[in-house]
Amino acid sequence: xxxxxxxxxxxxxxxxxxxxxxxxxxxxxxxxxxxxxxxxxxxxxxxxxxxxxxxxxxxxxxxxxxxxxxxxxxxxxxxxxxxxxxxxxxxxxxxxxxxxxxxxxxxxxxxxxxxxxxxxxxxxxxxxxxxxxxxxxxxxxxxxxxxxxxxxxxxxxxxxxxxxxxxxxxxxxxxxxxxxxxxxxxxxxxxxxxxxxxxxxxxxxxxxxxxxxxxxxxxxxxxxxxxxxxxxxxxxxxxxxxxxxxxxxxxxxxxxxxxxxxxx
Numbered sequence: 012x013x014x015x016x017x018x019x020x021x022x023x024x025x026x027x028x029x030x031x032x033x034x035x036x037x038x039x040x041x042x043x044x045x046x047x048x049x050x051x052x053x054x055x056x057x058x059x060x061x062x063x064x065x066x067x068x069x070x071x072x073x074x075x076x077x078x079x080x081x082x083x084x085x086x087x088x089x090x091x092x093x094x095x096x097x098x099x100x101x102x103x104x105x106x107x108x109x110x111x112x113x114x115x116x117x118x119x120x121x122x123x124x125x126x127x128x129x130x131x132x133x134x135x136x137x138x139x140x141x142x143x144x145x146x147x148x149x150x151x152x153x154x155x156x157x158x159x160x161x162x163x164x165x166x167x168x169x170x171x172x173x174x175x176x177x178x179x180x181x182x183x184x185x186x187x188x189x190x191x192x193x194x195x196x197x198x199x200x201x202x203x204x205x206x207x208x209x210x211x212x213x214x215x216x217x218x219x220x221x222x223x224x225x226x227x228x229x230x231x232x233x234x235x236x237x238x239x240x241x242x243x244x245x246x247x248x249x250x251x252x253x254x255x256x257x258x259x260x261x262x263x264x265x266x267x268x269x270x271x272x273x274x275x
Contacts, residue, residue: 014095015053015075018044018117022125022145023180024059033131033139035061039180042127042145051076053093073103082106088113123147207270214263214271217241223265228274231263232256 024040040059046052053075058068074080075093082088088105095101105113113131120126125145132138214231217239223229230242235257246252246259253259262274 014098015044015046015101017098017119018101018125019046020044021148023148025124025144025146028124028144029142031141033133033137033141035063035065038062040143041148042125042143046075050074075101079106120144204270207266207272210261210263210273211269211271213239214241225265225267225269228262228264231260233258233260 021041021043024037024042026036026038026040029036037059038061040057043056045054045056047054051074052072054070054072056068056070058066060066071083071091073091073093075095077092077094079090079092082091082105088107089109090106092104092106093101094104099119101117103115103117104111105115113129115130116126116128118126118128123146125147127143127145129141129143130138217231218234219241221243223241230245232240232242232253233256234240237257239260240256241263244254245262246254263271264274266272
């Protein structure tokens with residue numbers, strides 16, 4: 012069961028990262044994988060709440076030895092088979108009448124997320140692919156579940172508990188989202204400051220034949236000897252070119268904090 016180690020956790024659904032071709036689209040859910048190394052057995056729990064606030068949960072057990080084994084829920088499949096190509100992926104094949112009718116691929120992505128891709132056929136015989144993305148949770152939620160198609164309605168107590176946890180999840184996700192936006196804004200501001208700093212260092216190392224005025228717009232040129240020079244003359248005044256210089260570099264403005272900002 013060493014190959015299953017990376018998957019043994021409770022995973023939280025990223026609804027906005029998922030894609031569905033069939034079935035109800037969930038607005039939240041968890042996916043938990045446990046293992047019994049002595050029995051070489053894995054248990055998968057899958058629960059979710061649909062956009063219409065319908066709560067679902069179920070569970071199933073599988074033997075992780077690559078062989079075919081009877082599946083407990085015969086209404087969904089006769090047999091099941093689990094294959095582990097490596098430590099970052101495993102596949103579950105559900106058989107009916109000796110033919111694979113449902114296929115689930117689990118894969119640990121480079122960013123550490125869990126990708127669960129389900130492939131099957133509708134009652135009309137049309138094939139479909141649903142892909143769900145999960146991130147690892149620090150704690151395990153008390154829910155059970157199964158793959159799409161083998162769904163069991165939960166008890167009233169389970170629905171109440173799930174709604175409470177869903178409300179908690181939505182609130183904490185909103186707070187985390189606000190913090191992430193603040194961090195992203197600070198990162199953008201830091202990048203802008205760093206950009207102004209780099210430009211300012213370049214300009215203060217350039218040749219200045221006059222005292223620049225705060226708020227005034229100037230033009231940075233590269234001379235033929237590769238040195239830089241600040242000028243009050245724009246490329247337009249040079250006839251659309253760099254005039255006597257090698258090339259025009261940037262249109263810049265001196266700010267009140269004595270940093271320089273490029274004007275696009």
